[in-house]
Amino acid sequence: MENILEIKNLSKFFGKSKVVDSINLNIKAGEIYGFLGPNGAGKTTTIKMILGLLSIDEGEIKVNGYDVKKEFEKAMENASGIVENPDMYGYMTGRDNLKLYARLRNVKEERIDEVLELVQMTNASKMKVSKYSLGMKQRIGLALTLLNSPKLLILDEPTNGLDPAGIKHLRDILKEISRKNNVAVFVSSHILTEMELMCDKVAVIDKGKIVKIEEIGKEKSDEKPDETIISVKQLKEAEKILKENTYKVSIKEEKLVVKIEQDRVSEIIKLLAKKDIDIYSVIQKEKTLEDIFFDATEHKGGQKNENN
Secondary structure: OOEEEEEEEEEEEEOOEEEEEEEEEEEEOOOEEEEEOOOOOOHHHHHHHHOOOOOOOEEEEEEOOEEOOOOHHHHHHOEEEEOOOOOOOOOOEHHHHHHHHHHHOOOOOHHHHHHHHHOOOOOOOOOEHHHOOHHHHHHHHHHHHHOOOOOEEEEEOOOOOOOHHHHHHHHHHHHHHHHHHOOEEEEEEOOHHHHHHHOOEEEEEEOOEEEEEEEOOOOOOOOOOOEEEEEEOOHHHHHHHHHHOOOEEEEEOOEEEEEOOHHHHHHHHHHHHHOOOOEEEEEEEOOOHHHHHHHHHHOOOOOOOOOO
């Protein structure tokens, strides 16, 4: 699968402050790629450089093979995005806003009907934008970005202010766009649960550096749960036994927490049982995006490689 967005050693300075620090990302066609980080981490600055709204100080960005610095117009023919809130004329209808944009970009008018149907705004398209709810404004803004049939769609904090129903609606639309139209979707957020539900892959950025890249929702039979939580009667004695046998173990909330591969859990149970330790329960904890995020931002080492 081809890379639609390629970012190599990208950096940005504001004065002497390095706000984006040598980041590398590759995003493929049909992939929803999350850009996750706390406020001020460098997400919006990176997105503005991709869309040509900020200059690139170091590194390079390519969209569908075209260099944003050297071949800006060709690169932007393949990209579209919303940074902050969709900017549309409130006194005009949603359809008329799209017509205006279509004329500016030499897009055929029949494409308007296609994108309105895609974002489920056909029935509301004759209403004035000023009458739209926030969710409707987000969807009509999304329709606008899709008019030129982009290969790369970039959205900066698109769920801000939306209620749970609006967030789910937007999420479903983005999934359909990426799968049906093979669009690479790059979406920034600081909302962990939303990224986990929406994305195929997530990059965590903190203080301008990519500190973690993680695939989401992929079945990994060879990758085991990060922690096994064991409840026992003789807590301290069990901890001592495991440490003497070189297992990585700690005590949390009166339970043993063991870092071990899934296929080795049985050997721990056998060991403890042999030592007459009473075992109450064994729970294998899958690592969540929240765990990944806090591990990455609390133990910062910066990005070494982008393994795509």
